[in-house]
Amino acid sequence: MLNEFKAFIARGNVMDLAVGVIIGGAFGGIVKSLVDDLIMPIVGAIFGGFDFSNYFLPLSSAVNAPTLAAARAQGAVFAYGSFLTVLINFLILAWIIFLMVKGVNYLRMQVERQEEAAPEELPPPPADVQLLTEIRDLLARRPAV
Structure with missing residues (x-):
């Protein structure tokens, strides 16, 4: 069973998939930083706040915290800012x-x-035609009698 697993892992498709997942994870981090550090502050400034991820609506009268993390600790919240960040x-x-x-x-x-667009190469002529062509060429090179 161990040999089968080694053969499975050594196949090209599995290795390609592994590389794709690793690159995808790293790329996801780049996109997350782009959104969190560059785009969302601009969007937040346009809509009147600097921390867009802290936009939420309290769903309970007990929630009066200024940040999303503190509000979640107090009760239920509708965290639309976090959702918009993930959506972007x-x-x-x-x-x-x-x-x-x-x-x-x-x-x-x-x-x-x-x-x-590339022209197709013609298949080689049959062997008898090649032989006749060679004979013709040899006769053409022969001195005239």
């Missing part, structure tokens, strides 16, 4: 993936067009 994260990530897939599809289409 998703939309940016989806847009970037869309652009990457579009680029790959464009490159693939270019390669297919080049393959279609």
Whole structure:
């Protein structure tokens, strides 16, 4: 069973998937930083606050905290700021993936067009035709009598 597992792991598809997951995780961190550190402060400034993730509506009269973390400790809250941050994260990530897939599809289409435009090589003639061609060429090179 251990040998089967080694063979499974050593296959290219599993390794490609592992690399993709690792790169995706790192890329997700970059997008999260982009949204949290660059985009959301601008959006928060436009809508009157500097910390967009702390926007919430208390669902209980006992909630009177100024921050989301403290409000959650006091009771139920409708944390729409956190949701909007995650939604913007998703939309940016989806847009970037869309652009990457579009680029790959464009490159693939270019390669297919080049393959279609390339002239096809004719198959070699049958052996008897090749032999007759060689005989003809030899006779043509022979001095005239």
